[in-house]
Amino acid sequence: VLAAELGVARNTVLYAYEQLASEGFVLPDRRGTVVAGSTGVPAALPVVDGQDGLSRRARYLRGVAGQDVNAALVFPADAMGAFAPGVPALDEFPLAQWRRMLERAWRALTPRQLNYGDPAGEPALRMAIAEHLRVARGVVCDAGQVFITDGTQSSLDVCLRAFADQGETLWIEHPGYGGALAAGRGAGLQVTGIAVDMDGIAPTHADWLATPPRLIYTTPSHQYPTGSVLSPARRMALLERARAAGALIIEDDYDSEFRHGGPPLAAMQGLVADAPVVYLGTFSKTMFPALRIAFIVVPAALAGAFAQMQAQGAARGRVAEQLALAEFLRSG
Known part of the structure; x- marks a missing residue:
């Protein structure tokens, strides 16, 4: 019918x-x-301190110990042979094809491109990533919202310094990614562990009342280390409560490309209009870890101010690798 x-x-x-x-x-x-059950659709981007939407960006303090968190938050990645987390099948990578793309990129480089690169990343790569995310992950973005970083840990450090001030609260999954705990403590934030279950991160009403967050770090596509997937109802509830609390969700789309049954799940970022979500992705698993290229997708309302903040930092390099990666993405 x-x-x-x-x-x-x-x-x-x-x-x-x-x-x-x-x-x-x-x-x-x-x-x-x-x-499937749902808790409703949120409506507008949360208001963040300052006209530009960014925090006061307190000086990054390496090693600052924030609120004490149970040591079980850190999941050790001991050597486990074939079962070591975060290591792709490196012997299967199409090295010859990648080498050809690198050679083409180097031949096409101009002397001007040997200088420091765009702090946000090469425009060609940012555009290729935006196109790929729209099709493969349901992310709503354009190239101006995409920023290139040196890895997920680097992305986390930048986001925590950009969107939260010292002493504000960061929620992370419990158990969860140890790098998020280290980044939160290094940025001088109060880190609170939120329990996970078979449907992913599960904040209670008491959590929202007792420790209202500024930032919420979650791995909804493949919770690290339990492997649970954040359910659609839980995703909508988290978006709704985060918006009401004026919080931003940091969606680390960890291992989203690898599905043993069915297509990849759509990202949280594209579920609602103007979602209060900062989206993190990396090429360490789909390409190889030594590439050291990852990316952040910032909400459109915050992209301009975030770009100004990035421009004040170190200029970016590895132009040839970024251009080769853009061709690699476009080639399929």
């Missing part, structure tokens, strides 16, 4: 239903298909 109403093939409708089911938006059973 739906295929006839829309004037499309029956298989098109079936594929659409399968996609919605794989992402958890509908629940199929023998009696039919029903919409």
